[in-house]
Amino acid sequence: MSTFAMILSFVLAAVGLLSGLSKFSGSRLATETPGHLDIPVGQYRLAGVLELLAAVGLFLAGIGVVPEALGAAAAFGFALLMVFAIAFHVRAGDGLMPSEPGGAGWAPAAFVFLLAALTGVLILV
Template sequence: MFVLAVILSLVTAAVFAAAGLAKVQGAKQMRDAAAHLGIPWDNYRLIGVAELVAAAALVIGIWLGWLGVLAALCLTLLMIGALVLHNRAHDTVQAMAPAIGVGVLALVTLLVRIAA
């Protein structure tokens, strides 16, 4: 179970690190997403910082188990918030699919981290 927790933690960290980096760097797609969701750009950039911190915490959490669980929990909650915002923006399920997929990844990582 520990090996699965490590693999999931690394994959989840990579996904969120890429998304967080794109937000922090101000990629056009991220600026467009912020505008679509009605989030001021500076606040959206802070979400990217949170994603980067959580990604690092997932990796460090391989050695400090509680930190990995906490990071996975925070990312799961972050993605629930993203789904709420997508819903408020009247997005289709297809438009929400990336947030759903990444949210499920974070939740599975959380559950496996707890079990390990």
């Protein structure tokens, strides 16, 4: 794995860790977002678990504990999660950027999608 891919893996792992943990935080955003997106709380928390698992896979691949292919799979899985996040935000009527409480907009998910896809490709190259 190149140094750049390793750095991106760690950055994406940090994003996954923060995003995944936020879904369990009990904060106003964590409790309002599932209702805003019209998804069950359990499904929202499942997304958080998947983000945490992706973060672990990316970190372990970045430090060389697991095969790079696992890191790439984690990155592409994270990218797929972001496709669903974008779809749910668009379905909820969110615009590109945050515009209302509970409405995060879909630009952050699109950025993370691009980061995850790039990371997955660079791990494999």
